[in-house]
Amino acid sequence: MSHTTTESGLRDAVLSAASELAGERAATQASRRTTLERPPKPDFGDYSTNAALLLAPAAKSSPRELAGRLGELLSSRLSGELDRFEVAGPGFLNLYLSDSWHVRALAKVLEAGDDFGGGGMRERERVIVEFVSANPTGPMHVGHARNAAYGDALARLLAFCGHEVWREFYVNDAGSQIAKLGESILALANHMRVPEDGYRGEYVERLVASMTNATSRSAQELGRDAVDVMIGEIQRSLHEFRVIGFDHWQRESVLHEPRADLLSEDGRALSPVEHALELLERHGHTYRDDGALWLRSTDFGDDKDRVLVRSNGEHTYFASDIAYHQDKRERGFDRQVDVWGADHHGYIARMRAAYEALGGDPDHLEMLIMQLVHLVHRGERAQMSKRAGEFVTLDDLLDEIGVDAARWFLLSRSHDTTIDLDLDLAREQSSENPVYYVQYAHARIASMLAKAGQGRVEGALEEVGRASERLHPAERALVKKLVGFGGEIDEAAMRRAPHRIATYALELAQDFTAFYRDCRVVGAETPVLESLRIALSVASQRTIARSLDLLGVSAPAEM
RNA sequence: GCCCCCGUAGCUCAGCUGGAUAGAGCAUCGGACUUCUAAUCCGAGGGUCCCAGGUUCGAAUCCUGGCGGGGGCGCCA
Numbered sequence: 001m002s003h004t005t006t007e008s009g010l011r012d013a014v015l016s017a018a019s020e021l022a023g024e025r026a027a028t029q030a031s032r033r034t035t036l037e038r039p040p041k042p043d044f045g046d047y048s049t050n051a052a053l054l055l056a057p058a059a060k061s062s063p064r065e066l067a068g069r070l071g072e073l074l075s076s077r078l079s080g081e082l083d084r085f086e087v088a089g090p091g092f093l094n095l096y097l098s099d100s101w102h103v104r105a106l107a108k109v110l111e112a113g114d115d116f117g118g119g120g121m122r123e124r125e126r127v128i129v130e131f132v133s134a135n136p137t138g139p140m141h142v143g144h145a146r147n148a149a150y151g152d153a154l155a156r157l158l159a160f161c162g163h164e165v166w167r168e169f170y171v172n173d174a175g176s177q178i179a180k181l182g183e184s185i186l187a188l189a190n191h192m193r194v195p196e197d198g199y200r201g202e203y204v205e206r207l208v209a210s211m212t213n214a215t216s217r218s219a220q221e222l223g224r225d226a227v228d229v230m231i232g233e234i235q236r237s238l239h240e241f242r243v244i245g246f247d248h249w250q251r252e253s254v255l256h257e258p259r260a261d262l263l264s265e266d267g268r269a270l271s272p273v274e275h276a277l278e279l280l281e282r283h284g285h286t287y288r289d290d291g292a293l294w295l296r297s298t299d300f301g302d303d304k305d306r307v308l309v310r311s312n313g314e315h316t317y318f319a320s321d322i323a324y325h326q327d328k329r330e331r332g333f334d335r336q337v338d339v340w341g342a343d344h345h346g347y348i349a350r351m352r353a354a355y356e357a358l359g360g361d362p363d364h365l366e367m368l369i370m371q372l373v374h375l376v377h378r379g380e381r382a383q384m385s386k387r388a389g390e391f392v393t394l395d396d397l398l399d400e401i402g403v404d405a406a407r408w409f410l411l412s413r414s415h416d417t418t419i420d421l422d423l424d425l426a427r428e429q430s431s432e433n434p435v436y437y438v439q440y441a442h443a444r445i446a447s448m449l450a451k452a453g454q455g456r457v458e459g460a461l462e463e464v465g466r467a468s469e470r471l472h473p474a475e476r477a478l479v480k481k482l483v484g485f486g487g488e489i490d491e492a493a494m495r496r497a498p499h500r501i502a503t504y505a506l507e508l509a510q511d512f513t514a515f516y517r518d519c520r521v522v523g524a525e526t527p528v529l530e531s532l533r534i535a536l537s538v539a540s541q542r543t544i545a546r547s548l549d550l551l552g553v554s555a556p557a558e559m
Numbered sequence: 560g561c562c563c564c565c566g567u568a569g570c571u572c573a574g575c576u577g578g579a580u581a582g583a584g585c586a587u588c589g590g591a592c593u594u595c596u597a598a599u600c601c602g603a604g605g606g607u608c609c610c611a612g613g614u615u616c617g618a619a620u621c622c623u624g625g626c627g628g629g630g631g632c633g634c635c636a
Contacts, residue, residue, distance in 0.1 A: 172636060175636055429586095432598090436598055514600090521595060
C-alpha cells in the first residue's frame, strides 16, 4: 500500500478508486491524462482531479455524478485524511485534506532525509552527458556558459533521480580551425597580418606571448600548443563557474589513433574513426562519388547524403563525430545526451542517421539544442564573434555578477528560448536577482534554527507527527509545496528542464517566507506547535538547499 | 526555398503531452523597520496569451495557414 501522504500515493488512491467505479480498462487508458494537481486557489481544495471528466463515458454517467461517487469512495478509503470533497465546474473533484494529513506528510518528507525528492526514476540508466565542448580556439563566451550551466545542472538532476551519470567534454583539437589558430599566432609572432579568416583579439596576443620561440616553429605546432593552453583556461573557467569536473575529456585527435582492441578483418589495428567507417561500409551504407566517401544518410531520414572522407583523403568532422558516438555506445552507455549550440541543429538529422546506420536505437540518442544568448548593449543587439575577438567571456560575466547570479540567470529559463543579456542591466539588477531571495530564505532558516539551538531542533524532529493543533493556511501551503518536490524533480528530469527547479525554488522560498511572516516559530504558543514549525523549517531548508545545489548555486548559512 | 526555436503585463521570463478567474521577478505608485535576518513584507495599477481558422464539454497549451524575431541549410568545425 502506497502512502497517501505523497503526491504519487494520493494519485494512486484516486486512480484505484476511479478504476473501481469506471472499470479497470478505462481507468488504465485514462491514467496518463488523469491529473492530480494543486489548484491555483485554496478555495478549490488542496488537490483536484479531472478523473471523472475523463471516465464519465466509460462509467456511463455524467462527469459531475461520477465525481460525486468518486468523492464518496475516497472519503471512506482515506478516512482521517480527507476532511471533505466538492464537485466543481464541469466535473472536477476537489479534495480538502485534513490537518493530520499535512502533519503526516511533513513527517514523511523528513523521514526521507537529504535524499528527499530524489531516486524517482523507475529504471536506472547509464547516461553519458556531453556538453560545453567549446572549441579550444578561444575563451568561453556566455553562450558556452549557458551550455555549461545547463549540461551541469541536467547531469546533477539525472544523478539525483538515480541515474548513473558520466560527463564528457569533446575537444575538437583536429582540423582546420586549429590550423587557422596556429597560422594566426605565427603571423602575429612575425608581426605580419593575421589571415582574413584567422583569429584575432586580445587572447591571441596572450597566446603569442606565452609561446617560446614562436617564430621558429610551425603553425601546426603552435596550434597544438595553443589548444593545450586554451583547454587549461577553459578548465579554470569551468571550475570557477562551479561546473562539476568532467569524467573525461575526449580529444578528437585520439579518435584517429589506432587502437589494439579495434581490429580490421585482416588483423590490422584500426582507429575508432576507421573502425566506424569500416562498419558502415560493411553494412553497405556508404558509396564513393567524386573521389569522396559518402554516407547514405538519406536512407535514415536525412535530407541529403553526407561526406565522410573528402576527395583529398581527409576525414570530415562528421566522420570523427560518428566514431565518437559509436565509441560511446561501445563503452556501454544506455543513453547518450548531447548538449549542443543552436548552430548545430542542422546536424541532428545526419547524426541520428549515422547512429541508426551503425545499429543504435535512435531513441537512446538525445541531441538537445541550446538557443542563443544575445548580447544587448544600450538597447541594441550586439554581434558576438570569436574570430574577431569580440564577445563577453564567461570570466567577464563572473566578474560582473558572480557565479550564483550568473548561474541563476542562465538556468532559470528554458533551454529552447533565446535569452537577451544586457550586461549593464544585469550588473545593475544583480542585487535584485531572485537568486538572493531564495538564498536569503535559506540563511534566515539557518539563523532561526541556530537561535532555537541544536538540541531543540533534534528534539523537534523526534516528535514530528504528534501535533494536533489546527494548522495555519500558510503552514498547510508550505507542506503541500514540499510534498510536490519529488514530482517536480521527476518532471524536470523527464523534460530535460532544470529551469523548472529554479521556478520551484523561488515558489518554495515565497511559501516559506509567508509562513515565517504568519507563524511564529521559535517561541510559538505551545512547545508542540514550536516543534512542528521547527520541523517544517528544517524540511524547507533542506529542500531549498537541494534545489540550489541542483542548479549549482550556493546555499549560504548567513547573508 | 527548406528545417529548427521563439512570440504571454512597460521589461525579462515561467506556465504548453488540453482544465476552473493566465502567473513570477524587475520597473511604477502607496504603506510597514522596537525583527525569529527588512537582501523582507503588505497593498495597487498593468494582458486582443502575435493574427486567422480548426479539433474539443473546455485551447496560452493540440492541428493548419499566415505575420514577426532568431538560428541553420559546406568535400568548415
